[in-house]
Amino acid sequence: MSEDETMLQDAARGFLDGAAPVSHLRGLRDAGKTLDAKLWADMAAMGWTGVLVPEDAGGSDMGHAAAGILANEMGKTLVTSPFLSTAVIAATALRQVASDRATAALAQIAEGKVIYALAVDEGHKHAPENTQLQAVADGNGFRLTGSKGFVVDGSNADRLLVLAQSDTGLTLFDVPADRDGITRTASAMIDARDAASVDFADVQATGDDVVGTVGDAMTVLRPALEAGQAALAAEMAGLAAGAFEMTVAYLKERKQFGIEIGRFQALQHRAAHLWCESEVTASAVRNAGRMLDEDADNATMAVSLAKARATSTAKLAVIEGVQMHGGIGMTDAFDMGFFMKRGRVAAEWLGDYGYHAERVAAARGF
Amino acid sequence: MSSTDLDTFRAETRAWLEANCPTEMRDGVRNEETICWGGRNWEFISDAQRDWLNVMAAKGWTVPTWPVEYGGAGMDRAHDKILSEELVRLKARLPLQSFGIWMLGPALLAFGSHEQKLQYLPPIARGEVRWCQGYSEPGAGSDLASVQTKADSDGDDYIVNGQKVWTSYADKADCIFALVRTDRDAKKHLGISFLLIDMDSKGVSTKPIRLISGSSPFCETFFDDVRVPKANVVGMEHRGWDVAKHLLTHEREMISGGGAGLLGSRALGAILEEQGGEMDASTRAEALVCEVDALAIGLTLERYKDQAEAGGGVGDASAMLKYQGTELNKRRHELLMSAGGTEALTWDGTHGGLAADWLRTKANSIEGGTSEVMLSIVSRRILGLPG
Ligand SMILES: Cc1cc2nc3c(=O)[nH]c(=O)nc-3n(C[C@H](O)[C@H](O)[C@H](O)COP(=O)(O)OP(=O)(O)OC[C@H]3O[C@@H](n4cnc5c(N)ncnc54)[C@H](O)[C@@H]3O)c2cc1C
Ligand SMILES: Cc1cc2nc3c(=O)[nH]c(=O)nc-3n(C[C@H](O)[C@H](O)[C@H](O)COP(=O)(O)OP(=O)(O)OC[C@H]3O[C@@H](n4cnc5c(N)ncnc54)[C@H](O)[C@@H]3O)c2cc1C
Secondary structure, eight states, X not given: OOHHHHHHHHHHHHHHHHHOOHHHHHHHHHTTOSOOHHXXXXXXXXXXXXXXXXXXXXXXXXXXXXXXXXXXXXXXXXXXXXXXXXXXXXXXXXXXXXXXXXXXXXXXXXXXXXXXXXXXXXXXXXXXXGOOOEEEEETTEEEEEEEEEEEETTTTOSEEEEEEEETTEEEEEEEETTOTTXXXXXXXXXXXXXXXXXXXXXXXXXXXXXXXXXTOHHHHHHHHHHHHHHHHHHHHHHHHHHHHHHHHHHHHHOEETTEEGGGOHXXXXXXXXXXXXXXXXXXXXXXXXXXXXHOGGGOHHHHHHXXXXXXXXXXXXXXXXXXXXXXGGGOTTXXXXXXXXHHHHHHHTTOOHHHHHHHHHHHTTO | OOHHHHHHHHHHHHHHHHHHSOGGGOSOOOSGGGOOOOOTTOOOSSHXXXXXXXXXXXXXXXXXXXXXXXXXXXXXXXXXXXXXXXXXXXXXXXXXXXXXXXXXXXXXXXXXXXXXXXXXXXXXXXXXXXXXXXXXXXXXXXXXGGOOOEEEEEXXXXXXXEEEEEEETTTTOSEEEEEEESOSSSOGGGSEEEEEEETTSTTEEEEEEOOTTSOXXXXXXXXXXXXXXXXXXXXXXXXXXXXXXXXXHHHHHHHHHHHHOOTTSOOHHHHHHHHHSSOOHHHHHHHHHHHHHHHHHHHHHHHHHXXXXXXXXXXXXXXXXXXXXXXXXXXXXXXXXXXXXXXXXXXXXXXXXXXXXXXXXXXXXXXXXXXXXXXXXXXXXXXXXXX
16 A cells, blocks of 8 residues: 555544444444434545545545545444445546536535435346336436335435436436435335335436436446445455454453463464455455556456455455354344444445356456 | 656567567466476476576576576566566566575575575576475474474584475485474474585485376485585574575465466466366356456465565465465366366376376465465464464
8 A cells, every 4th residue: 555545544544433433333223323414524524525526526536546445444343324325436427427517516525515326226136237217208308217226325315326228228317316206215224224215206307417428328337336346345345354353352352161262273264264365355455446546447357356355255254253253243232243234235235246256257258 | 766667678678588588488388397497407308498598597587586696687576577477478488497496595585695695596596506495304294393304513514314205306406405403402493404405415315206196296305414514504503493484485475376377367267168168057156256266366466576575575474375376276276177077087188287287286285384384374473363
């Protein structure tokens, strides 16, 4: 890591340890909430929400590697915020478009004044190309009809990026979340975070609401999805690191048979294996951020590699985390369960292991 | 150093290699049969192999990162990386590989006296002297520090007696770097010296051991009253364990690279398809995971090498690299065998050395320290778990 990156990481850790340790997520859950507006405002004040917003739109434009560093630190303590949906995915989509409206939207993101959610999937797996939601031409505009599921941050969102099928192909719309005809139903998610089902019944959208070109959503959406996948991979690597840190600490402290359980080689070798896996995943995650910054048009394989590796490492870290804690790992009072549940949700979001492994294989020619 | 400097270096290197690498050395084959190990008795397989070694050695490019005065080219990591990339691009065979380059050289650079470096490094760089590694003994494998081969003081010399085992290429090597016990009263780690011994010395003998892959590249090595000058100790007397461990980090880094099959190389899946036609679902699924892991392990190796230049040496993390690289290599070769099906089951089938290669990879997670030992190193030295 460069000096700047280390400074960003230290600053992020310092802030999050105070503002959003795992107990923060627990507090939100116990209060039945999925958003802390103060935390989001603080992230804006530090320039995090503008991490991928161009400077002339008021952003800090630190790039994808930096966004990954922030996401990684958030992952370590399961920080709950619309950072990925808004500051990474929506910002990346909007900056592909040169319009006054997009620039204004980006400025709002940088200021922390708007929360975006991406409404893309309809079935139980990530598959943007299977979109059924219809955008039927109507005068100068469209009417949107259909349903989206697993819209992450969908209940808290002010605006939705909606992927729809028009007669010329996939089209991306940017609409206010409370527009007539939109019904949002919050899902009771296992990770205690916000996701919603969103129904669209004859929702009016103007030509202005189209992000990019009609029939060509992917030019805008592909970079946005890849940015989100890379940042999510970074978050998951952080999640694995957070779970691992708790586990190793426990191995050094818990005694059975009169000695620390960390003296048993059966556990030592599994912990060591997990560390080795985490190191390999960290390389893939950093590489994805770097590729998006340096050669975004050719970053697909790097991004999918990162998401695939992060998914498998996070899974291993939480499975081992619960197992090596014995009975206490199974209790709600103990934090490890939060890591396990977030890990499972993140595994599915924006493409699971198989989805990304196939993309790596395709890029490698088989 | 600016990126234009590097671009210029790349262009010059490419042109020089184009002009100087013999055509026969550009077939991309890097296997046992084509390796140039060098040494006093080395028989080149062709004039091209000899010429290739000589032109590269003259430039210091057999050991690019070693200082010029010791036979290298004094390159930093960035230039060295470019040279490797250009060699791969040209599908060039490596001009020289040896235990001297991988293991003894780095240890001498870190622990040797100036005189020792001048005496031993340039012949390694030119491929004139071939070394082997005398670490393991019948009673000292994973527990390497319990070596019993003894070196008793006799004036300016030692008298060495004992036995080494699994000594790769001992019957072909000119010299051996050996761990010997110079103080039998000290604790086991503190009585070992790192000693350089000429295999032509009176009292050294070897006996080949045949491997499951059919070949017999390694040996038992016996020392029977062998006289060795004390000047041949590297580092301090009785403190050879430090040298031995440092050398092992380089050995492990080297072994891990063999397995990773990495960014520049071909996809496992593509090789499998070519070899066996359609893959069944379970083979394909395993190949996908292998491919993902291979790419990520390759990036990790590069990341650690990049860090090493800034901070000096990969250190204990070499245990992680070796564990990951070698376990992956075993998985890859299992898949290659499975894709080859019955055709891969013969010694001389159309797939040539596939079975032999598969069997050979099983040693990767043993030689240089077993996978279990690697995990113990990570556990204790990196995670700080109680021993
Ligand atoms: C859902 C649930 C229901 C339960 N119901 C009951 C019940 O009805 N009655 C009851 O009496 N108990 C019950 N238990 C307790 C259960 O039996 C214990 O949790 C279990 O025996 C493990 O003990 P521990 O939690 O103290 O973990 P620890 O013993 O502290 O183990 C922690 C970790 O160390 C490992 N470890 C410990 N010693 C060694 C060793 N020597 N070598 C290698 N690894 C080691 C363990 O495998 C584990 O991974 C229940 C637990 C759960 C989760
Ligand atoms: C092809 C090949 C080439 C080699 N070349 C050389 C060479 O050139 N020079 C040289 O000096 N040596 C060489 N070796 C030897 C190699 O370094 C040793 O084989 C290796 O260190 C293991 O020692 P061992 O064979 O005595 O196995 P052992 O140490 O007896 O191990 C047997 C099994 O027990 C496990 N084990 C041992 N201790 C522990 C522990 N504390 N915790 C958990 N598990 C443990 C091991 O992991 C292994 O699975 C070579 C080996 C091979 C296979």
